[in-house]
Amino acid sequence: MVNNRYHRQMLFEPIGETGQKRLQESHVVIVGVGALGSSSAEMLARAGVGTLTLIDRDYVEETNLQRQQLFSEEDVRRQTPKVIAAKKRLEVINHFTTIHAEVIDAGVDELELIVPKADVVIDATDNFDTRLIINDICQKHQKPWIYGACVASYGVTFTVLPEETPCLQCLMDHIPSDGATCDTVGIISPAVQMVVSHQVTEVLKIITGNLDTLSGKLIAFDIWKNQQMELKVASLKDDKCPSCVKKQYPHLTYQSQLKTAVLCGRNTVQIRTSAEKIIHFDEMKQHLERNKQIKLFTNPYLLSFEVDKYRVVVFRDGRTLIHGTKNVQEAKKVYYQYVG
Amino acid sequence: MEITVNGDVLTVKEDITNIEELVQELHLEKKSLIVEHNQTILKKDKHKETAISEGDKLEIVHFVGGG
Incomplete structure (x- = not known):
């Protein structure tokens, strides 16, 4: 065999x-x-x-x-x-x-x-x-x-x-x-x-x-x-x-890695990227608009969207809040799925 | 002006004179990418100084993160 x-x-x-x-x-x-x-x-x-x-x-x-x-x-x-x-x-x-x-x-x-x-x-x-x-x-x-x-x-x-x-x-x-x-x-x-x-x-x-x-x-x-x-x-x-x-x-090194913090009492995980990553805000908005399941809101300082049970807020400097979970792994998954 | 990009013939405006302008015209300027111009690989700092002319052949590869 x-x-x-x-x-x-x-x-x-x-x-x-x-x-x-x-x-x-x-x-x-x-x-x-x-x-x-x-x-x-x-x-x-x-x-x-x-x-x-x-x-x-x-x-x-x-x-x-x-x-x-x-x-x-x-x-x-x-x-x-x-x-x-x-x-x-x-x-x-x-x-x-x-x-x-x-x-x-x-x-x-x-x-x-x-x-x-x-x-x-x-x-x-x-x-x-x-x-x-x-x-x-x-x-x-x-x-x-x-x-x-x-x-x-x-x-x-x-x-x-x-x-x-x-x-x-x-x-x-x-x-x-x-x-x-x-x-x-x-x-x-x-x-x-x-x-x-x-x-x-x-x-x-x-x-x-x-x-x-x-x-x-x-x-x-x-x-x-x-x-x-x-x-x-x-x-x-x-x-x-x-x-x-x-x-x-x-x-x-620690500095280069994705930093996560669970925000106490807010059912939210904050994610910060390394300074090396460049956030292309306008392109991100265009790409998110293509998925009709995503409800998107933007102002000059941030973009915010709802998908499944999460609300995601991305600031211009790349700092991101994932509302709707206290679980870091879950938050990272959502982050890579929609922010990249 | 006609040039070939990734095997496809493209007509680009005459005011596009160098690689940096072409990359912008193709809306690829925010990508991390590598350009081959007439079989020469260009580092990014050469994009502005490398002129494009009629009949040039380019290959442009950008990095993506999905999987």
């Missing part, structure tokens, strides 16, 4: 029997088990990766089912944590893969414990704050990681190899926060799958030792507009990069 189930993959010459054995001995960490994470976890379990660690703080909701392929209507009814639902499904698909399900917020302390055990890290998060933490931790522990993100019909991916390629910090001139998220401008499933196809292929190449065939390019596409872009970005490696060159790992 074991040999048989991977037969077609072993027939593929760059993988072969040796590559298959390496896959079985490998450990891949997937940060975020939404659309990107579900899809890559399923592909890697089917491919015979020996150990998968899945990290996600969230539970399954009805709006996930359109694209998050490991989840069912029953998971929605039970509000099952995503990683628990994913583990259950993946164990039915391939019981030879060991699945570690971590119902946690992927912060610095949590990733510091998990990333050192990984051979490769897949980014399947929904926000830049966590991505920049992944970027720093993977540089610190010399682990390859695959950036992947998508919104609407657009997707982008890049493989970061420590000591070789530019890192995400080198490539991004600022961290945008303009409210363009899957919960405001939407997302179609094929865009997710396209990003995952690139990410998982890069993981297979890394684990099976086919490093010479890694893409080395920043890959992006708009699958609806029929656009495909591939940029050779090696020249953008920044010789002053605080992450991959100077090894100061700025996003692992």
Whole structure:
């Protein structure tokens, strides 16, 4: 059974029997088990990766089912944590893969414990704050990681190899926060799958030792507009990069992290971002207006909107109040869903 | 003036003379992005000084956060 189930993959010459054995001995960490994470976890379990660690703080909701392929209507009814639902499904698909399900917020302390055990890290998060933490931790522990993100019909991916390629910090001139998220401008499933196809292929190449065939390019596409872009970005490696060159790992410090405070007696969580994040107020307003479930109010100083049981107030400096919860994790989820 | 952006031919106003102005015209100035101009990757500080002319080929990739 074991040999048989991977037969077609072993027939593929760059993988072969040796590559298959390496896959079985490998450990891949997937940060975020939404659309990107579900899809890559399923592909890697089917491919015979020996150990998968899945990290996600969230539970399954009805709006996930359109694209998050490991989840069912029953998971929605039970509000099952995503990683628990994913583990259950993946164990039915391939019981030879060991699945570690971590119902946690992927912060610095949590990733510091998990990333050192990984051979490769897949980014399947929904926000830049966590991505920049992944970027720093993977540089610190010399682990390859695959950036992947998508919104609407657009997707982008890049493989970061420590000591070789530019890192995400080198490539991004600022961290945008303009409210363009899957919960405001939407997302179609094929865009997710396209990003995952690139990410998982890069993981297979890394684990099976086919490093010479890694893409080395920043890959992006708009699958609806029929656009495909591939940029050779090696020249953008920044010789002053605080992450991959100077090894100061700025996003692992307390100052750079999202600060949350529960406001006493107000059923409210306040969220403050790092000074590095630039809030694009007008764009955020436009993006929020597109989701008709959101009741939006603005004045020159703030924008305020109601969605589900929450009222969210974003000030021009980016400080955000999430009314309707005292739970920090819940507030962060709402923040990344609608503010970005 | 006709230029190609991400494989599509675009007609842009004649008063767009450099990459920075083009990025604004395309409403991408608030994005974190990378521009390749006639197969040369440009750092952001070169956007203003890099002139655009008829027939140029550009690839523009911006970073997004969803997933």
